[in-house]
Amino acid sequence: MPPPRPNLELYLVTDSLNLPPNSTVYSQVEACLSAKHPPTIVQLREKHLSTAKFIELARDIHALTSKHGVPLLINDRVDVALAVGCEGVHLGWDDMDVPTARKLLGPEKIIGLSISDHEQLEKALGMDPTYLGIGPVFSTPTKPDHSPPLGTSGVRSLLSAIPLTMQAVAIGGINHCNVQRVLFQSKDIAGRRLDGVAVISAIMASPLPVGACNLLYETMNWPPLFVPTGYSVRTEDFSIYRDNIHKHKPLVHHITNNVVKSISANISLALGASPIMSENPAEFADLAALPNVGCVLNMGTFGGGRESQDLFLGALREHNVRGNPVIFDPVGAGATNARREFAQMIVGAGYCTVIKGNEGEIRSLAGLGAVKMRGVDGGREEGSGEELAKIVHDLARLEYNIVLMTGPKDYISNGARTFCLSNGSKYQSRVTGIGCALGSVIAAFCAAAPVDESLIGPVISAIGMYNIAAERAESLMDGSDQPGKWAVAFVDCLAAMAMSDENLTELIAVQEVKELTNLEKWETPTGGEGLKQGEDLKQDEDLAEA
Template identity: 35%
Template sequence: MASAKPAVDYSIYLVTGRDLLPPGKDYLESLEESLQGGVTVVQIREKTADTGEFLEIARASQVVCRKYNVPILINDRIDIALAIGADGVHIGQSDMPFSVARRLLPASAIIGVTCNTPEHVAQAVRDGADYVGIGPAWTTQTKKNLSPVVGVRGLKELLAPLGTSGVKSVAIGGVKSTNALHCLHGAVSTIGHTLDGLAVVSDIVASPQPRDAAKRLAVIVQAFKSTRFNSFSLSHSTCVNFRELYTPEIIKASVGKLLNAIRTHAPLIHQITNTVVTTQSANATLALGASPIMANAPEEMADISKIEGALLINMGTVQALDGMLEAGKHANLNRNPVVIDPVGVGASQYRKECADALLNTFQATVIKGNAGELATLAKSDEVLSKGVDSVGSGFADPATFVLNLARRERCVVVLTGATDWISDGRVVVRLSNGHPLLAQITGSGCLVGTCVASFCAGASLVAESREPARELAHGDMLTAAIGGVLALTVASEFAAAREDVKGSGTFLGALIDELGALTPEKIAQAAKVEVL
């Protein structure tokens, strides 16, 4: 083996699998094309080959990898690694113990470890591993006896034990170009530790064009690493600086611009919502100036995602989970904002499982819910959820709660109630508008989700016109969430003040009227905004 441990770029970590090659595709040809596409490290995995065959494959693979100066690792087989002078090995939890592998291999050898639990990661750090492969992130058919899927949200828990050790990490299990960005963006520990790369098998090996497949992944990883999309800083100083960009006056002016953008362009708001509020949600969308479409069939999500301005997924009546999953995936692929309203998520185990499936399958732009719903997502017992309602005194510190949940979920979080709290993980905004009559009509919380989705579509339109020049993933969507909440709560105050409103029945119609009559000036005049 080499005398010095090589520096490894783990960005695109290819795990070979000859059984996955498409018909007519030669293994070495596929390997070389994948390296040309951007693969940065290769692990040779041969679970069924005998020693002689494995050795021959490893030697031939090494020749190709050396041509591109890409490190080569051997899965499990220390003897094969020693025989060819590989750069290192990768071992699983049921393979040779790390201490034995370390003793047998030269000090220059890289050793990586598969880790499926935080305890596995902590042990790998103590052992002195160079990197860990954490997951499985998604279901995969390339490995038998797979450990339980941890999901994207579980990856961040596996990153936590890395601390400041310097041990590198790659996500494993079902990673492909269609979920790579969600994986990178969602898997960030509480101290900001991000993945160093993605381990990929079938998305490259099974492709007839492995060069193109590898390139797609490489572009995604490089873009993530080179932009502020990755730098979702949790430091106090960054939060203070970011707050300076969000004064109440700037927020109100920006919300007015978004409302004008909605009225000018009438974006299509795709809503998979509960059956109780479909009509009023559609009417609220129209009143704001956007256009509603209520569609939940999985088969049409690819087409609708190409024309939608934003997607709202409301879990009030979970009858179209497959449609929700497909809609979210395609919205992410088309970079459309996704608003999730986990209505009644604490009411049943099934709803909890559905929420986990949604949040692990695609990246939310905004999560909006009441105290009970968000407490369920955060696995907090501060607030209890009874159906779609919250019971109990609420959060002792709602500002810190929404800040931390936004950091954990890597999105904007909206906590609705008598006072509304909104955060993107760097700044918290408190809104104090609204009227008690909102609590007396069915679906007022769902209407907030509709308004937020409409304003997110407006933010996308403003971003596309390069005005203002803010970061779409955070700045504009924070303003959009604020705008959506203000639209409904400010309109409720104007509606309640009307002489023709006698109670909840007349209030609902007046509320839709006042949404339609909103102007930037009305919002600026009435909005009660505090930046904390």
């Protein structure tokens, strides 16, 4: 008979090298199994025990898991699994091959296999394991010799190539802070999802393993704060989105390039928002915890290296946990390989509410090759309107976020609805920082929007008002070519529009690309109530004691 389909939802992998003081593998597993939401499957991984000691520990753990009806798998060692009589094994590519293990263990045992790339996946599908372990998703200290991290985009790529009949879990650096976006962002366009996540340190290294299990389960079953609850656009609310800026006075946390810090701050102030330029990781959690906060991540003066990576990922993590809007501007992603790889790493490592870029940058992130860029400028627009709209739509649908491509015409999509905006001025591409500062305006509009608001409306409102202010500033130039004078006039026009009671709906030139509307196919996010904005994702007393 074939092996059963195991419940892989919360998959615990043991680790004896990262235990809290006065704990053992046995005591941690025992505590976990007593939780309100215990692991659904356990893998015993011991790299440093003798065979005799490994078998002894495995028998004790199997007695525990059997009592609770939870399958036990042995990492690597088919001989130990046979000696113990447990439910199966998990194998790597340096271990016994799956067909041989199947002959030894029998048809009813569970056999998992690790994969980290498409070449391994192709081989794995020919071996017919019970399930596949995809990873590492992120870097992890429990396995320092692991393959390069896949990120959520890499997991999604592999998951989309796995037949629905084959179960799959993700592993590597997963914890309660990132598990929601791992599950959410790894879904492919067809809706294929992971069957679970494998967790090591987040449980085994916790001094409160019961609370850790409960917290992980609850977090996995909460809809992420950053997930939109709908995809509607109400053009009649464009003016309300502007007025919300003065009502809530949002804070815009900038990690941006040195060239545009001044103009980004001034434009934020002109709107009625409060800018802060903080690159101090010690402040990120406190900033993210404030009400009505948006974050701008702009890689214009790209430094590369570990310091830049930690800076961006630290801010992304804290704002994701709080559900704050994050605007990512992959400046120059189409210019160099280093910038493209860094931008792809950011998109794969966290949830960006809005990805904003010119044609070359968006093409690069979409994996379509880039418009030739001599630096961080936009280059010449090469695609037709229909092609550019589809690129934006497809990337938004893939990443489950909002994608904006700026240019002579701006294209924006949330994957369900796609729009073209045609306001703007020729000067916007002639003054350094004007394109980057748009990210500050979008962040302010999104941060001031109601918690459950579909953010494509505020984003369209932000772009439209910004571009109309640019048009009005150009009209003041009286036909003369004065980009410096225009820049000053632009800030003044934007400030005037921000304080006015003009009806933005009548002013913003926006058209929907009807051919790309697919609301009937778009999945509305579902789940429990989740956290309200401003609440902590932490081990509260109820979860820790449950």
